[in-house]
Amino acid sequence: MDILTNKNILLGITGSIAAYKAADISSRLKKEGCNIRVIMTKSSELFITETTLESLSGNKVICENEDSTTLTNFKHLDIAKWADMVLISPCTANFMNKLANGHGDDLLSTICLAFNKKIYIAPAMNPDMWNNKVCQASIKKLIQAEIEIIGPNYGTHACGDIGYGRMTNPEQIIETLKLHSKTSHLSGSKILVTAGPTREPIDPVRFMSNYSSGKMGYEIALAAKNMGASVKLISGPVSLKSIKDVETEYVETSEEMFNAVMSNADNFDILISTAAIADYKPKDYSKSKYKKSENDITIKFTRGADIISAASKKNNNIYTVGFAAETEALEKNAQAKLIKKNLDMIVGNIANHELKLGFESDFNEVIIFTRDKTQKIAKAKKSDIAASILQAVSVEYSLKIKVVNKDVR
Numbered sequence: 001m002d003i004l005t006n007k008n009i010l011l012g013i014t015g016s017i018a019a020y021k022a023a024d025i026s027s028r029l030k031k032e033g034c035n036i037r038v039i040m041t042k043s044s045e046l047f048i049t050e051t052t053l054e055s056l057s058g059n060k061v062i063c064e065n066e067d068s069t070t071l072t073n074f075k076h077l078d079i080a081k082w083a084d085m086v087l088i089s090p091c092t093a094n095f096m097n098k099l100a101n102g103h104g105d106d107l108l109s110t111i112c113l114a115f116n117k118k119i120y121i122a123p124a125m126n127p128d129m130w131n132n133k134v135c136q137a138s139i140k141k142l143i144q145a146e147i148e149i150i151g152p153n154y155g156t157h158a159c160g161d162i163g164y165g166r167m168t169n170p171e172q173i174i175e176t177l178k179l180h181s182k183t184s185h186l187s188g189s190k191i192l193v194t195a196g197p198t199r200e201p202i203d204p205v206r207f208m209s210n211y212s213s214g215k216m217g218y219e220i221a222l223a224a225k226n227m228g229a230s231v232k233l234i235s236g237p238v239s240l241k242s243i244k245d246v247e248t249e250y251v252e253t254s255e256e257m258f259n260a261v262m263s264n265a266d267n268f269d270i271l272i273s274t275a276a277i278a279d280y281k282p283k284d285y286s287k288s289k290y291k292k293s294e295n296d297i298t299i300k301f302t303r304g305a306d307i308i309s310a311a312s313k314k315n316n317n318i319y320t321v322g323f324a325a326e327t328e329a330l331e332k333n334a335q336a337k338l339i340k341k342n343l344d345m346i347v348g349n350i351a352n353h354e355l356k357l358g359f360e361s362d363f364n365e366v367i368i369f370t371r372d373k374t375q376k377i378a379k380a381k382k383s384d385i386a387a388s389i390l391q392a393v394s395v396e397y398s399l400k401i402k403v404v405n406k407d408v409r
Contacts, residue, residue, distance in 0.1 A: 003178050005033030010083040011057070012108045015043025016090040017158050018124040018167040022048060025089055025170045026056040032174065037062060037079065039108050041095070064107055076107060080114040087177065088112075089150075090124035090167045093135055099147070100138035118180065120148045122173055127163025150176050154363070154379055164363075172384075179387055180226065186394045187228030192268040193221045194261060194275035194307075196236030198254040202299065203286040211351075211359035212276035214238035216323075219386035220272055221246050227390055232268070234260045236275055254278045254304045265311040265318060270397060272321040273308045274347075276359075280304060309341045319344050319397050321389075325351035325359070330367065331374075338369050345370050345396060347389055368392050 009029055013022045022038070029036050036057040040050070042064045050061040062079070088095065088108070095109070099121070104110040112119060121142070129135060130152065142149060151168030168176075195217020199207040218240050221233045225246055233248045234257065242248050251257045254277050265271065280301040290297060312320050320343045324334040327350065334348030349366045351359050365379040368389065377388050 003032075003181050004029070004174075006035065007033075007181065008035045008037075008082055008084045009177075010079060010086045010111070011036055011038045012041075012086060012088040012091075012111075013038065013044040013048065013053075014041045014088065014090060014092045014095040014108070015046060016092050016124040016167070017047060018090040019044050019047035021167060021170055022089060023052050023056055025087070025173060026053055028170055028174045030056060030058060032178075035059075037082070039079070039111070040064070041106060041108055043092075062107070076110040077114050080111050080116075083111075083115065083117070085117060085177070085181075086112060086115055086119045087122070087173070088120070089122035089173060091121040093123075093125040093129045093132070096121065096123055096125075096142070097134065097138045100141040100145075118146075118148065120150055120173075120177065120180075122150045122167050123152045123165070124167035125152070125165045126157060126159060127161050127165045130163070130165040148176070148180065149381075149383075151381065151384065168384075175391075176384070176387065179391055186224060186270075186390065186397065189229050189270060189397070190268040191221075191224045191229045191231050191270045191272060192234070192261070192264055193217055193224065193231060193272045194234045194236075194257065194277075195221065196238040197276045198236050198257055198278045199252050200254060200278045200281035200304075201285055202282050203289050205289050208278065208282065209237075210276050210278070212236070213360045214240055214275075215362065216364065216382050216386065217272075217274035218243060219382045220274055220389065223383070223386040223390045224272075227394065229270075232264060234264070234275070236277075254281060254307075258305045258307050258310070261307050261311050262314060265315045268315075268318060270319045270321065270393065271308065271311055272393070274323050276325065277307060278304055306341065308343065312342060319393070319400060321393060322346045324348040327351060331369075334367065334369055338371070344400065345393065370396055 013019050037059050038053045038057050039062040053061050098109055104113045150173055152164055153166040153168050154164050155166045156162050196214030197209045197212040199209045201207045221231050222243050224231045231246045233246050235248055235250050237252055249260055251260050281304050283300040283302040308320055308322050322343045324337050324346055326333045330348045330350055334346050338346040346369050347366050364382050364385050366377050368375040
């Protein structure tokens with residue numbers, strides 16, 4: 001039985017050129033064994049027909065002006081009680097802003113207001129609309145309201161503009177629903193996540209660090225929590241809000257990060273090290289500020305500890321996931337680190353601060369390496385990247401557990 005089998009899913013369609021993709025979504029949900037009801041806003045009727053959606057969903061489409069004999073005068077409440085989840089795809093800028101601000105001026109928006117389970121939206125709009133300050137403010141409100149935003153993707157739009165705002169492809173949308181719906185192999189497991197940069201003090205007013213924002217690590221921790229894991233986050237200095245129900249320990253230097261990880265390693269099943277830990281640190285700390293002068297100064301650096309390797313040696317059973325931020329030869333360097341550090345998995349990405357790729361960005365693109373597999377994940381929001389990484393970890397970790405249990409028997 002598939003994870004979505006017998007789930008009651010309300011598919012809301014709003015007035016976007018991407019509405020034609022709702023036909024594919026409806027078809028895929030039907031194949032997954034879902035019970036689907038489709039509701040169309042008035043503007044969406046300009047882009048796709050009821051007949052198409054009724055044929056694919058197997059149910060009568062609910063339209064804004066419908067006088068249905070199968071629903072009471074409290075139709076928005078009836079539908080809200082029936083549905084296990086709501087998916088709005090495509091979701092226009094207009095509807096996204098309406099949802100974020102609690103407006104209920106049509107059937108779909110009033111259903112959302114009455115719905116107390118998970119709502120997913122797949123935005124579809126022009127890049128300028130997506131980047132508009134009002135829309136960005138609405139996105140923050142939706143995240144605070146725990147409404148799941150799937151995408152959008154980067155690419156060429158129907159108008160010819162290039163940028164973020166393209167609706168996520170139907171296959172990825174369905175995979176996201178499945179990921180959030182199932183009790184994964186990570187449910188009940190204990191996951192230790194490191195995130196953010198470290199700061200290595202040079203003198204009382206200066207330190208050495210890097211561009212890491214910690215966003216990837218925080219998204220990993222959140223995704224792991226959502227998959228049912230017990231999560232602890234060890235965070236370097238970042239400007240991010242803490243995650244509800246995730247224990248967080250804050251550190252600053254690589255030495256503090258090392259001590260925190262080593263003191264926790266024996267108590268966890270999985271270690272995901274996303275932190276951008278300094279490879280080198282000043283050999284000698286100056287207790288007084290280096291004064292500006294006409295002469296150059298020389299600061300000697302010493303090699304820092306390899307935290308993930310040390311944790312793996314301390315706890316032979318811990319499943320280790322490393323990260324490799326490279327500027328060149330990504331596959332070669334990442335695979336070399338996988339072997340050298342004896343990791344179970346490594347996630348590689350090209351880090352380019354100038355291109356806002358990886359560091360300090362809400363988006364990333366990565367390659368996941370294990371000893372015998374390679375999985376490329378196209379450029380997407382870090383929340384989506386995190387979900388894909390955790391899905392890969394879930395699969396690979398379960399395989400390792402089966403092998404261990406088999407060997408024990």
